[in-house]
Amino acid sequence: MFIFDERLIDIIKFFNTYLKNKMKTKLLLLSMFFTFFSCNKSEQKIEESAEIEKIDSVAKKESPESEIPKELIKAPDFSLADINGKRFDLSDFKGKYVYMDIWATWCGxxxxxxPFMKELEKQFHNAPIHFVSVSLDKLEDKPIWEKMVRENQMSGVQLFAGREDNFGFDYKIEYIPTFIILDKEGNIMIDRAPAPMDYQTGEINQQLVDILKIMK
Structure with missing residues (x-):
């Protein structure tokens, strides 16, 4: 059983407050984002009415501060390769926190x-935090992923899972981008963490920065 230390308690309390105050606004803005950015409609159809109903149902629910659990959920193991073919297992990141970005090249x-992910990695480069991005592109689109990683000089650890891998299923990814925070032992601390960019301001997400500062 994993017992929470004071730092983890502070992080969870902070994030609960963040959810309580920002849930509805964030969901609505995220919906608008998907409306205005093309996410390759042949790949992913967005039913507007269904999305609105989903947002309303989530936003109407109260977001009370949840009780701190007695133990954390172990993150599913994985073995994924980076752009150079080097494989990374979940255990390779043990000893540091992990801020994980689940994404795809076709997703606007x-x-x-x-750029905000890169800025965060630069800002917290000396902190005990791994910044890991995992692509869910189709295997046939792997060259597109490789090109984008190189052209954008994407920092952190860039891994390719693809749709054929069980990664998306194991981590219960329902939409992208999804951001997850793991603790130093590979347990899931926050399964829907704040994004690097604040959807309200278009700037670096200060709520996320505050969470990462606690991890230093």
Missing amino acids: PCKVQI
Whole structure:
């Protein structure tokens, strides 16, 4: 059983407050983002009425501060390769926190986050945090992913899962981009973490910065 230390308690309390205050606004803005950015409609159809109903149902629910659990959920293991073919397992990141970005090259909102992800990695380069991006592109689109990683000089650890891998299923990814925070032991701390970019301001997400600062 994993027992929470004071730092983890602070992080969870902070994120609960963030959810309580920002849930409806964030969901609505995220919906608008998907409306205005093309995410390759042949790949992913967005039913507007269904999305609106989903947003309303989530936003109307109260977001009370949840009780701190007695133990954390172990993150599913994985073995994925980077752009050079080097394989990374979940255990390779043990000893540091992990801020994970689940994305794809065809996703407009995902690509908008790239420069902000790079800025965060630069800002927290000396902190005990791994910045890991995992692509869910189709295997046949792997060359597109490789080109984008190189052209954008994407920092952190860039991994390719593809749709054929069980990664998306194991981590219960329902939409992208999705951001996840793992603790130093590979447990899931926050399964829907704040994005690098604040959807309200178009700037670096200060809520996320505050969370990452606690991890230093």
